[in-house]
Each structure stands twice: as C-alpha cells, then as structure tokens.
Amino acid sequence: MQRISRLGHNRGEVVGPRSRDEFQRSLKITPGGSMRAAPFFAPHPPYAVSGAGCWITDADGSKVFDCENNFFSLVHGHAFPPVIEALHNVLDDGTAFGLPTTSETRLAEAITTRSPKLEQVRFTSSGTEAVMFAVKAARAIRGRPMIAKFEGAYHGAYDYVEVSLDSAPNNWGDSSPNSVLYASGTPPSTAADVLVLPYNEPKSCRELIRKHHERLAAILLDPVASRVGMVPIEADLREVIQDCCNRYGTLLVIDEVVSYRVGFHGAHATFGFEPDLVALGKIIGGGLPVGAVAGPASHMAIFDHTKGKPAVSHGGTFSANPLSMTAGLAALQAYTKDAVARLNQMGDTLRSEAIEQLRRRELPAQVTGMSSLFRLHLKAEVVRNYRTSFPSALQKAALAKVHRAMLERGFLMTPNCSGALSTPMSETDIQDLAAALVDAVQEVWKQSPWD
Numbered sequence: 001m002q003r004i005s006r007l008g009h010n011r012g013e014v015v016g017p018r019s020r021d022e023f024q025r026s027l028k029i030t031p032g033g034s035m036r037a038a039p040f041f042a043p044h045p046p047y048a049v050s051g052a053g054c055w056i057t058d059a060d061g062s063k064v065f066d067c068e069n070n071f072f073s074l075v076h077g078h079a080f081p082p083v084i085e086a087l088h089n090v091l092d093d094g095t096a097f098g099l100p101t102t103s104e105t106r107l108a109e110a111i112t113t114r115s116p117k118l119e120q121v122r123f124t125s126s127g128t129e130a131v132m133f134a135v136k137a138a139r140a141i142r143g144r145p146m147i148a149k150f151e152g153a154y155h156g157a158y159d160y161v162e163v164s165l166d167s168a169p170n171n172w173g174d175s176s177p178n179s180v181l182y183a184s185g186t187p188p189s190t191a192a193d194v195l196v197l198p199y200n201e202p203k204s205c206r207e208l209i210r211k212h213h214e215r216l217a218a219i220l221l222d223p224v225a226s227r228v229g230m231v232p233i234e235a236d237l238r239e240v241i242q243d244c245c246n247r248y249g250t251l252l253v254i255d256e257v258v259s260y261r262v263g264f265h266g267a268h269a270t271f272g273f274e275p276d277l278v279a280l281g282k283i284i285g286g287g288l289p290v291g292a293v294a295g296p297a298s299h300m301a302i303f304d305h306t307k308g309k310p311a312v313s314h315g316g317t318f319s320a321n322p323l324s325m326t327a328g329l330a331a332l333q334a335y336t337k338d339a340v341a342r343l344n345q346m347g348d349t350l351r352s353e354a355i356e357q358l359r360r361r362e363l364p365a366q367v368t369g370m371s372s373l374f375r376l377h378l379k380a381e382v383v384r385n386y387r388t389s390f391p392s393a394l395q396k397a398a399l400a401k402v403h404r405a406m407l408e409r410g411f412l413m414t415p416n417c418s419g420a421l422s423t424p425m426s427e428t429d430i431q432d433l434a435a436a437l438v439d440a441v442q443e444v445w446k447q448s449p450w451d
C-alpha cells in the first residue's frame with residue numbers, strides 16, 4: 001500500500017463530492033451539520049461508509065488509514081473478525097432486555113479477572129456516565145461534597161468534571177488554578193465543589209489537597225490524560241496523590257476510559273495505584289457503546305439496591321445490553337498480554353522515531369503519549385501538563401494544518417493531532433505513520449512557522 005496519497009481524491013482534496021453533498025443535507029437537520037463536535041473539522045470531514053482493520057472507506061470510495069479509531073475506542077481496528085463473529089452469533093436473539101443476561105456477568109468477570117483490585121462492576125452506556133456514577137458514589141461513600149480534578153482533563157460531560165476543561169491564560173489563575181466553568185449556563189455553585197489541581201506539580205497539589213481535605217470526597221485522575229498533554233503522571237505526583245488519599249480518607253477515582261489499554265491489568269496497576277473506584281469505557285465495548293464503574297466490593301456496595309433505595313441509584317435503559325457486552329468480551333479476550341506488549345512496543349517506536357526525526361530536522365515539535373497513545377505538540381519546550389501544552393493561536397492554526405496535511409497523506413488523526421494505535425497495524429505502518437507525521441509538520445512549518 002502506498003504511503004502518500006492513500007486517498008483517492010486529488011492531492012489537496014480530502015473530501016470528495018458525495019461527502020460534500022451529505023454534509024449539505026446534514027446541515028439542515030443538525031446544528032453545524034455534525035452529530036458530534038469532536039470529529040468535526042473544517043470545512044467538514046469525509047463520511048465513513050465502512051471500515052476494515054486499520055482502514056476506513058469514505059462515501060467517495062477513498063481509503064484512509066485510521067489512527068483515531070473512534071476516539072481510541074477500537075483497539076483492534078474496524079470490523080474485528082472475532083467481534084463481528086460474536087455479534088452475529090447473538091444478533092438474532094434480540095438486542096436489549098429488561099432482564100439481566102449472562103453476557104454482562106461474563107464481561108464483568110473478564111474485567112475483574114484481569115484486574116483483581118476491581119472486584120465488582122456496574123456497566124453504563126458511556127464513559128461520561130461511568131465517571132458521573134463514580135463521582136456520585138465517591139461523594140456518597142465519604143459524605144463530602146467536593147471533588148478534585150486536574151486542570152484541562154476531559155472526563156466526559158458531567159457538569160462537575162467539565163470544570164477547567166478549557167481554562168486559558170486569561171482565566172486560569174496562578175499555581176493554585178481557578179475553577180473555571182465550561183458550558184455556558186452551568187450553575188456557578190458547581191465550581192465551588194471542584195478543586196482544580198495543576199498536573200505534575202506535586203508540591204502545589206499537596207498543599208491544595210491539604211487545604212481542602214475536609215470537604216474533599218475524591219480525587220479524579222486520568223494518569224495519561226489526553227487534554228492535559230497526554231503525559232504520563234510523574235512519580236512524585238503519583239506518590240503525593242496516593243499519600244494524600246491515604247492520609248485524608250479521600251477516595252482515589254481513576255478515569256481509565258482511555259488509559260485502561262496501557263497495561264493488561266489496567267492503568268491503575270501499571271502506575272501502582274490503589275484505586276477506590278475506576279471508570280472504564282471505550283475498548284471494553286469492542287466498538288459498541290459502553291462504560292463501567294468498578295472497584296472493591298466494599299465501595300461498590302453503595303449501588304446495592306437490595307435493601308431498599310440504594311445510596312446511589314444507578315440505571316440506564318441500555319446499560320449492559322447484550323450486544324455491547326458480547327462485543328466487549330470478544331475484544332478483551334483478544335487483547336492478550338502479548339497483544340498489549342506488542343501494541344505498547346509499536347507506540348514506543350512511533351514516538352521515538354517521530355521525536356528523533358523532528359529533532360534532526362530542527363522542527364519545534366514533539367510527540368507525547370504512552371503505550372499505544374500519542375499526541376503531537378507544536379512546541380519546542382518540554383510538555384509536562386495542561387499549561388505547558390496549551391497552544392498559542394498560531395500553534396492551534398498550525399495543528400489544524402498538520403491534521404489536514406496528514407489527511408492528504410492518507411492518515412486520520414483526531415483534530416488536535418492525537419491518536420491511538422490498533423492491533424492490525426504492522427511495524428511498516430508505524431514507520432510510515434512516523435514519517436508522514438514528520439513530513440506533514442515540516443510542510444506546515446515551511447508554509448507558516450508557529451514559533
């Protein structure tokens with residue numbers, strides 16, 4: 001397969017006429033012509049028609065090599081045969097029941113077997129719900145109203161966890177970050193119950209947690225948060241967080257909706273955390289909608305409905321639907337220790353190749369990430385957290401150009417130039433991806449330097 005011009009369109013054209021027509025039609029029936037904000041990029045993305053392995057075919061018959069994998073959820077790429085086969089086997093039996101199914105127990109067992117610290121599981125239909133229920137559970141368990149989260153971190157759409165998701169130099173404050181509301185109309189009182197912590201600044205974090213610990217139910221942490229810069233948590237901060245949780249009885253809630261993939265036993269095990277609750281999603285659904293809250297049975301008892309109204313009620317019409325459960329089990333079974341190790345190795349190769357080539361060409365850019373996750377930053381200074389990753393206006397515009405330049409080369413990344421590898425990828429694909437990324441950065445740098 002040729003590396004350059006994988007798309008069938010003329011070079012410089014990343015969207016064909018059928019996608020253009022479809023977008024015009026879509027503009028009439030949904031705001032901005034897009035059902036989700038995240039995949040949108042100007043003028044509009046191509047429409048996907050089918051996927052197989054690493055490739056997506058669009059409405060105009062062109063193929064793109066997918067490094068986005070539906071926002072990191074498809075660890076085996078598209079139409080993974082074991083998932084498709086498992087779904088075919090159950091599809092004729094019905095899609096959702098107001099009764100439990102054995103498939104939910106099987107997937108929960110697969111998760112608890114991989115991660116012994118997670119003794120019990122409750123499924124949801126999305127990561128947003130998983131985080132929301134984990135936060136509600138933590139507040140109920142501790143009887144405290146406040147949560148702490150890291151500046152810039154994305155944890156889904158619950159009001160509280162959106163605080164300081166996109167704070168900026170004009171409002172983020174000093175080393176004790178302001179709690180900045182995200183969506184217009186969010187009740188201002190929300191900010192009063194969210195402590196915002198600066199990532200990889202252990203001294204400030206310890207001081208802030210100490211100051212607020214009496215009201216603090218939980219610390220919500222994604223140890224490789226994409227929007228915080230996709231930088232793995234540093235050892236000093238990890239120790240401070242675990243120590244403060246032990247000292248003050250604050251619960252540690254780990255958001256592994258994305259980062260579960262970094263290790264066979266999950267991110268909490270990779271980083272050596274003792275989690276009180278973990279939020280899961282994405283890859284545990286095998287490409288179908290999913291989320292889960294998991295943790296020790298003593299904490300999960302907060303959801304127990306058998307003795308009357310539970311402390312925290314948890315429902316969801318499509319929670320634990322058998323299709324998501326079946327697809328998730330097939331995907332997890334194939335994400336073996338060997339598969340995890342191979343994918344992690346390919347991620348290391350991608351990052352080190354790209355970083356080395358960027359350095360050799362003296363381009364002010366770097367690639368962060370961990371395991372099979374990566375993110376490009378158009379910055380020379382080391383990215384350690386949200387503030388050091390925060391792009392200037394020029395850098396933001398240049399990132400959009402790199403994203404487009406990658407599409408012209410036939411590679412799809414997220415609009416902020418991050419991505420996740422999938423198991424059907426080969427070593428050659430990784431070399432091609434690294435080369436394309438550096439090429440795209442160089443092309444944009446020559447046209448419109450950002451430094």
Ligand SMILES: Cc1ncc(COP(=O)(O)O)c(C=O)c1O
Nearest residue numbers: 126127128154155156257258281
């Ligand atoms: C770290 C993290 N937490 C939670 C979520 C929310 O998951 P979902 O989109 O399934 O609601 C996401 C989604 O991208 C995420 O990246």
